[in-house]
Amino acid sequence: MTALQFLWVVAVVQGVLLVALIILIILNRWFRLRRSARLQPRRQALDAAMQRWAMGQSPAAQVERALTHLPASLAIDALVTWSARVPGERWQELSRALATPWWARVVRTNYRSARWWKRLECARFLSVAATQHDLGRVLRLLRDHHPAVQIAAATTLERMTSPVLVNAALAQLPQLGPTVQAYYASVLRKARTLVVRHLQQLLQRSKDPRLPRVIEFAGRLEDPGLREPFTALAAHHNQEVRSQVARALGKYPHPQSIVALRLLAQDPAWPVRAQAIRSLGMIADPATLALVRDALRDPEWWVRLRAGLALTRFGGAGRNALLAAEVGVSDASRDMARLVLGLTPQALAEYAP
Amino acid sequence: MTAVIHTGDLAILVYFLVLNSFYALLLVLSIPEIWEQTRLAEDEDFQRLMQSDALPPISILVPAHNESATIEASVTAILTLEYRNFEIIVVNDGSKDATLEQLRHAFGLYEVPRTYPESIATKPVRGLYRSRSRTRLLVIDKENGGKADSLNAAINASRFPLVIAVDADTLIEPDALLRLTRPFLLGRHIAAVGGTVRVANGCTVKDGRVTDARLPRRFLPGVQVVEYLRAFLFGRLGWNRLGGSLIISGAFGLFRKEYLHAIGGYRVTSVVEDLDLVVRLHRYLRRQKIHYEIPFIPDPVAWTEVPESGRILSRQRERWHRGLIAAMWLYRGMLFNPWYGRVGLIAMPFFTFGETLAPVVEVTGYLVTVVGFALHAIDLSFALLFVMVAWGYGMLLSIWAVVLEEVSFRRYRRFGDLLRLLLYASLENFGYRQRTVWWRFKAFWSVFTQRHAWGEMVRKGFETAGSQVAQPAKAGRTDAQQ
Numbered sequence: 001m002t003a004l005q006f007l008w009v010v011a012v013v014q015g016v017l018l019v020a021l022i023i024l025i026i027l028n029r030w031f032r033l034r035r036s037a038r039l040q041p042r043r044q045a046l047d048a049a050m051q052r053w054a055m056g057q058s059p060a061a062q063v064e065r066a067l068t069h070l071p072a073s074l075a076i077d078a079l080v081t082w083s084a085r086v087p088g089e090r091w092q093e094l095s096r097a098l099a100t101p102w103w104a105r106v107v108r109t110n111y112r113s114a115r116w117w118k119r120l121e122c123a124r125f126l127s128v129a130a131t132q133h134d135l136g137r138v139l140r141l142l143r144d145h146h147p148a149v150q151i152a153a154a155t156t157l158e159r160m161t162s163p164v165l166v167n168a169a170l171a172q173l174p175q176l177g178p179t180v181q182a183y184y185a186s187v188l189r190k191a192r193t194l195v196v197r198h199l200q201q202l203l204q205r206s207k208d209p210r211l212p213r214v215i216e217f218a219g220r221l222e223d224p225g226l227r228e229p230f231t232a233l234a235a236h237h238n239q240e241v242r243s244q245v246a247r248a249l250g251k252y253p254h255p256q257s258i259v260a261l262r263l264l265a266q267d268p269a270w271p272v273r274a275q276a277i278r279s280l281g282m283i284a285d286p287a288t289l290a291l292v293r294d295a296l297r298d299p300e301w302w303v304r305l306r307a308g309l310a311l312t313r314f315g316g317a318g319r320n321a322l323l324a325a326e327v328g329v330s331d332a333s334r335d336m337a338r339l340v341l342g343l344t345p346q347a348l349a350e351y352a353p
Numbered sequence: 354m355t356a357v358i359h360t361g362d363l364a365i366l367v368y369f370l371v372l373n374s375f376y377a378l379l380l381v382l383s384i385p386e387i388w389e390q391t392r393l394a395e396d397e398d399f400q401r402l403m404q405s406d407a408l409p410p411i412s413i414l415v416p417a418h419n420e421s422a423t424i425e426a427s428v429t430a431i432l433t434l435e436y437r438n439f440e441i442i443v444v445n446d447g448s449k450d451a452t453l454e455q456l457r458h459a460f461g462l463y464e465v466p467r468t469y470p471e472s473i474a475t476k477p478v479r480g481l482y483r484s485r486s487r488t489r490l491l492v493i494d495k496e497n498g499g500k501a502d503s504l505n506a507a508i509n510a511s512r513f514p515l516v517i518a519v520d521a522d523t524l525i526e527p528d529a530l531l532r533l534t535r536p537f538l539l540g541r542h543i544a545a546v547g548g549t550v551r552v553a554n555g556c557t558v559k560d561g562r563v564t565d566a567r568l569p570r571r572f573l574p575g576v577q578v579v580e581y582l583r584a585f586l587f588g589r590l591g592w593n594r595l596g597g598s599l600i601i602s603g604a605f606g607l608f609r610k611e612y613l614h615a616i617g618g619y620r621v622t623s624v625v626e627d628l629d630l631v632v633r634l635h636r637y638l639r640r641q642k643i644h645y646e647i648p649f650i651p652d653p654v655a656w657t658e659v660p661e662s663g664r665i666l667s668r669q670r671e672r673w674h675r676g677l678i679a680a681m682w683l684y685r686g687m688l689f690n691p692w693y694g695r696v697g698l699i700a701m702p703f704f705t706f707g708e709t710l711a712p713v714v715e716v717t718g719y720l721v722t723v724v725g726f727a728l729h730a731i732d733l734s735f736a737l738l739f740v741m742v743a744w745g746y747g748m749l750l751s752i753w754a755v756v757l758e759e760v761s762f763r764r765y766r767r768f769g770d771l772l773r774l775l776l777y778a779s780l781e782n783f784g785y786r787q788r789t790v791w792w793r794f795k796a797f798w799s800v801f802t803q804r805h806a807w808g809e810m811v812r813k814g815f816e817t818a819g820s821q822v823a824q825p826a827k828a829g830r831t832d833a834q835q
Contacts, residue, residue, distance in 0.1 A: 007738045014745040021752045022775060025759050029771060032763075117392045124396070147539040148393055179537045182407035301470050342466040344483070 042069045043078070050082050054090070060097040072103050076125045083128040088159065091128075098129045111137040116146040123152035130156050135164060142168045151180065154187050161191040170198045173217050174210030181213065185220040196225045203229035212240040219248030227252040234260035239269045246272050250279025258285055265291055270300035277303060281310025289314055293321045296333035304332060308340035312348055355730040358721055362731070365718045366739075372707050373746055379591030380753055386590040387651065391761045393535065394652040409537055410438035411530060411607070412511035416503035417443055417521040421450040425459040427521045430561025432487055436530040440489045442507040443521075447476075447497025456492050461485035467510075473618040475506040500603075501619035501626040508610065508618050517607045518627075524553060524563055524656040525605070532653035533607050536646070544638055544645040545608045545631065547601035548653035549585045551764065552578045554661065563656045568770040568777075573666065575777045576785050577659045583754035586761075589649035596695030597647035599635070599704055603627030605655035612637065625676025632684050635696045652762065667792045674712070674796035681705045712793035719787075744782040751778035 049066040052058040067075040079098075083091055098104045110122040123141045126134050141153035142165065154169055169184060176184065188195050199218045203226070205211065215233070218226050230252070233245045246264040249257045261283070264276035277295045280288045292314070295307035311318035325337035340348075413431055417424055424443070431441055445453045456462060462482035476498035484490040495506050504518050517533070519525060529548060536543045554577075555569035569575045592598035601608075603626060616630075616637045623629035631647065638645045660666040681688075681704060688705055690697040722740075725731030755774050758764070765771060 004732075004735050004738065007735065007742055011738060011742050011745065014742065014749060018745070018749055018752060021749070021756055025752075025756055025771070025775065028756075028759050029763075029768070117389075120392070120396065147541070148396065151538065152396075177537065177541075179407055179409050179534070180539075183538070186407060305468065339466050339468055343468070344463065344465065349488070 039070065039074065042066070043074065046070060046075075046078055050078070053094070054082070054086050060094045063094060064097050064101055067098075068101060068103060072107050072125075073121060075103065076107070076121060079128050080124060091159075095129045095131055099131055099133065104129070108134065108137060111141055116144075116149060119144060119146065119149045120152055123149050123156075127152055127155035128159070130160055132160075132162075135162060138165060139168055142172070147180070151183065154184055157187045158190060161194065163194055166191045166194045167198060170195065170202070174208075174213045176213070178216065181217050182220065185217055192221070192223065195221065196223045199226060200229055203233065206233065206236060211236075212238065212244050215241060215244035215248060219244065219251070222251045224252070227254060227257060231256050231260040234263055239267075239272060242267060242269070242272045243275050246275035246279055250275075250282035253283045253285070258283060258288060262288065262291060265295065270298070270303055273298065274300070274303045274306045277306040277310050281306070281313045284313045284315075284318075286314070286317060289317055289321060292318075293325070296325050296336055297330045298332075304336040305340075308336045309348070312340060354728060358725045358728065358730045361717070361721045362725070365714060365721065368714050369718075369743060372711070375703060375707060376750060379595075380587055380750065382591040382594040383587035383757065386593050387586065387757055387761050390590070390651050394532065394650075407538070408437055408531075408534055409515050410440075410513040411436065411534070412507070412513040412516045412610070413439055413441045414504055414507035414511065414516055414518045415441060415443045415521050416446055416500050416507070416518075417448065417452055418446040418497070418500075418503070419448045419450045419452060420521045421448070421452045421455045423522055424452050424455050426561050428456070428460070428490065430524065431519065432489065433527070433561075434525060434530050435527045438513075439530065440491060440512060442491045442493060442510050444493045444495060444503035444507050446495060446499070446503040453492070453494055457482070460487050460490055460492075462492055469510055472509050472614055473505040475502050475509065478506060481510070499621055501621045501623060504626070505618040505621070508613055511610060514610055515607055516610045516613065517605070518603060519655070520604045520657065522658065523550075523604045524558065524561055526654045526656075527562065529605075529653040529655060532650065535650060536648055541646055541648075542644050543609065543648070544612050544634060544643075545601055545606060545647045547589065547598070547606045547647075547649040548655060549651050550581060550602045550604050551654055551656050552581055552659050553656035554659055556656065558656075566764040566770075567767070568765055568773045569661075570773075571661060572777070572780070572785075573663065574659050574661050575773065576781050577666075579751050579754065579774065579778045579781055581659075582758050583751055585649070586651060586754050586757040587750075590651060590757075592700070593648050595699050597635070597700070598649055599631055599696070599700050600628050601631050601647065601649070602655075604657055605653075608634075615641075623676065624679055625673060628676055628680050629683075632680055632687070635700075636684065636687060636693065639693045639696060654764075663788070667788075667795075670789055670792040671796045671799060674709075674793040675799050677704070677709050678796060678800050681709050712790045713797065715790045716794050744786075747782045747786065748779055751781055754778070 046063070046066040046069075049058065049062045053060055053063045067078070070078070086094075104125070107122055107125045110118040111126075113119050113122070119141060122137070123144070126138055126141065130138055138153055138156050138160070141149055144150050144153065150172070157165060157169060166188065169188060173181060173184060199214065199221075202208070202214045203211075203218065208214070211233075215230070218230075227249075230245050230248050233241055234249075236242055236245070242264060246261065246267075249261055249264075258280070261276045261280050264272055265280065267273050267276065273295070277292055280292055289311075292307050292310050296304055296311075298304050298307065308322065311322050314321070319341075322337045322341055325333040326341060328334055328337075415428070415431065417427075420427070428441060428443060443456060445456070462484055465481050465483050467478065467481055476496040479494045479496065482492040482494065484492075491510060493506050493510055495503070498506075507518075508516060515534075515537075517530070533546055533548050536546050551566075552569070552574060553563060554571075554574040555567045556563045557565035557567065568578060589598045589600070606627065608630075612634060613630075616633045619626045620629050620633070634647065660669055681701075684701070685705075687693045687697045688701045690701075693701070722731060722736055725736070726733065752775065755771075755778055758774075759771070765774060
C-alpha cells in the first residue's frame with residue numbers, strides 16, 4: 001500500500017467516524033427527549049402517590065406500585081428525596097413494603113456487583129429502605145473500596161442503629177479525612193451510646209498512630225463520657241495528640257479539664273499552646289485569667305492572638321487585662337491588646353472559636 | 354533542497370502522528386472519567402450530605418481592579434452561593450475608579466485592624482474593611498500590584514483551609530462550590546481541584562446567574578465554546594488519569610491553602626499565574642514526597658465572557674502562549690525528570706512539545722508545503738489529502754467534545770444550539786485554527802523581544818434576562834486582571 005492509499009483509507013475512516021458521531025449526537029438527543037416525555041407522567045404519578053401516603057390517605061402498596069413503573073435509578077432518587085420529608089416511623093412502614101418487590105430485590109443483589117455504580121445504587125437504596133435483614137449487605141457496603149459507596153452506606157446509620165454497623169463505621173474512622181469524619185460524626189449521632197463506648201476503648205490505646213484522628217472525631221461529639229479519656233492524654237508524647245486534646249477540652253468546663261489545659265498552655269509546641277489558650281477562653285474560669293493574660297507575651301503571634309481573643313470572653317476582668325496590656329511594657333502584648341480592643345463585636349464574632 | 358524538504362516533511366509527519374496519538378489517548382481516557390464523574394454528579398445523596406456540617410469552610414478570593422461597574426453585582430452573586438460556610442475576600446488592587454466606594458456604599462463597610470501576619474509579601478495594604486450587612490465579606494484595599502499580588506494579599510487574610518480564586522467578572526453557578534468539594538468528601542488527598550469554565554456570551558443572565566444557556570450567534574465567540582468544551586471535557590478529564598493536568602483555570606479553582614503558603618503563593622512576575630502556580634505546586638509536592646491529587650471535575654461550572662473581536666482574542670491567546678513558553682522554560686528542570694513522576698515524564702513533555710512548540714511546527718509545516726510546491730518536491734494530491742486528514746482529525750476531536758457534552762451535562766437544551774455547536778466544531782479548522790496558530794506563533798517573537806504587554810480586554814458585559822441586549826458594562830479593562 002502506498003502512502004497516498006494509506007491516507008485515503010484514513011480519510012475515509014475519519015469521514016465515516018464523523019458522520020457516525022453526528023448521528024450519535026442527534027439520536028442521543030432524540031432518545032433522551034422521548035424517554036423524558038415517557039417518564040414525566042410516571043414521576044408525577046409517584047409524587048402524587050407519595051403525597052397521599054404521607055398524609056395517611058392511601059396505603060404504602062400504592063407507592064410501591066408507582067415505584068415499579070419507574071426505572072430503578074429514578075425510583076431510588078424519588079425515595080431518597082421523600083425520605084427526608086416523611087417521619088421515621090411512617091417511613092419504616094414503606095421500608096418493610098419495599099422488601100419484596102422484584103425491582104428492589106434486584107437492586108439489593110447489586111451489593112456484590114463488580115461495578116461500583118451498581119453498588120452505589122444499592123447503597124443509596126439501602127440508606128433509605130434497609131431493614132434488619134439487610135445488615136450483612138450494609139456491612140459489606142460500608143467496607144467497600146469506593147468512597148462514594150462507603151459514604152452512601154454510612155448514611156444508613158442515620159436510620160438504623162446496630163452495634164455491628166457502628167463498630168464497622170468506627171473502625172474506618174482513623175483512615176478517613178476530616179471532611180468524611182465530620183460526616184460520619186453527623187450520621188452516628190443516633191447511635192451515641194454505642195459510639196462513646198467504642199471511642200472510650202480506642203482512646204485507651206495510647207500508642208495507636210491513629211489516635212489524633214480518633215480524638216478529632218471524638219471531640220466533635222462533645223460527650224461528657226469522653227472528658228476523662230481526653231484529660232488522660234494531655235501529657236501524651238505526640239504533639240498532634242496534645243493539640244487535639246487541647247482543642248477538645250474547651251467543650252468540657254470541668255476542674256480536671258482546667259488542670260489539663262493549664263499544663264497544655266505551657267507546652268513547648270505553639271499549636272498546642274494556641275489551642276489550650278483558646279479552650280481556656282471558652283471555659284472562661286476566672287482562676288485562669290492570669291495564665292491567659294501571660295500568654296499575651298508568648299513569642300508566637302498566633303498564641304498571642306488566641307490569648308487576646310480569649311481574654312474578651314472573661315467579661316470585665318478580661319477587658320481590664322487587655323486595657324492594662326495596651327499600656328504595658330511588653331511590645332508584643334501591647335500590639336496584640338491594641339489589635340483585639342480595636343475589633344468590633346462583629347469582627348470578634350467572626351473570630352469566635 | 355528537495356532532500357531537506359522531504360526530511361522536514363517526515364519530521365512534521367512523525368510529530369503529527371505522535372501528538373495526535375496522544376490526543377487520541379486523552380480522548381479514550383476521558384470516557385471512563387466522564388462516566389464516573391457524571392454518575393457521582395447525578396447522585397443526589399451527595400447533594401444532601403454536601404449540605405451537612407461536614408463541609409470544609411472555604412475562602413473565596415476576588416481580585417478587583419477598576420471594576421466599579423460590576424463589583425456590587427458580582428459580590429452579591431457570590432454571597433448567595435449555596436454553601437454553608439464561606440467568606441469572601443475582595444481585594445481592591447489600587448483601582449483608579451470608584452470600586453472601593455461602590456463596595457463601601459453597597460455593603461456598609463467599616464475599617465477594622467489587621468489581625469493576621471503577612472505570610473506572603475505583597476504591595477502595602479492601605480486598609481481592611483468589614484461589612485455591616487454581610488459578615489462574610491472582607492475587603493482589602495491595597496496598592497496596585499497585579500492580580501497575583503492581590504491574590505497573595507487575599508491568601509494572607511483568609512481564615513479557612515481551602516481557598517478559591519474567582520475573577521470579579523466570572524459567574525459561578527449556585528451549587529458549584531458544593532460540587533467542587535466532592536473530592537474532599539470522597540476522602541482523597543487533594544491539593545487542588547479545577548472546575549469547568551464555560552462561555553457566557555449569548556446566555557441569558559439574571560441577578561448574576563446564567564438562567565438560560567444559549568450559544569452565541571457570532572462565529573468568533575461561538576467557536577470558542579467548542580474550544581472550551583474540548584479543553585475542559587476531554588483534555589482535562591483525560592489528564593485526571595495521567596497524573597493531573599498542569600492547568601487549573603485561574604477563574605475557577607479550589608486550592609488547599611497550606612500548600613499555597615508553602616510555595617509562597619502566586620508568582621507576581623508570571624504572565625499566566627494559574628499555570629505557574631499549578632506547576633510549582635506539582636514540583637513542591639513531588640519534592641516533599643507528599644501523596645496528592647490535582648483532579649479536574651466537570652460538573653461545577655463558572656461562566657465567563659470571551660472576546661468577540663479578533664484583535665482582543667489575538668492578544669489574549671498571544672499572552673496565554675507567552676505565559677506557557679515562560680513557564681515551560683522556567684521549570685525545564687522538571688522535563689523528563691523521573692523525580693517528578695508522571696508530571697515530569699508525561700505532562701511536562703506534552704506541554705512543552707505538544708502545546709508550546711505546536712504553533713512553530715504547524716507554521717513550519719505550512720511553509721515547507723508552500724516551498725515544496727514551488728520546487729515541485731511535493732505531490733499536490735498527497736499534500737492536499739494530508740492537510741484534509743489533519744484538519745479532519747481536529748474536527749473529529751471537536752465533535753467528540755460535543756458528544757461528551759451531550760451524553761453528560763447537555764447545558765445547551767435547544768436543538769438549534771446543538772446544530773450550531775456542530776457547525777462551529779466543523780468550521781473551526783478552516784481559518785480560525787490557522788489564526789490562533791499565528792497568534793500563538795507570535796508569542797515566541799514577543800518572548801524573544803522581551804515585549805511583555807498585557808493587552809487590553811474590552812468587555813461587552815453579560816446579557817440580561819428578557820432583553821437579550823448586551824449592555825456595555827465596562828470599557829478599557831486591562832487583561833492583567835483576567
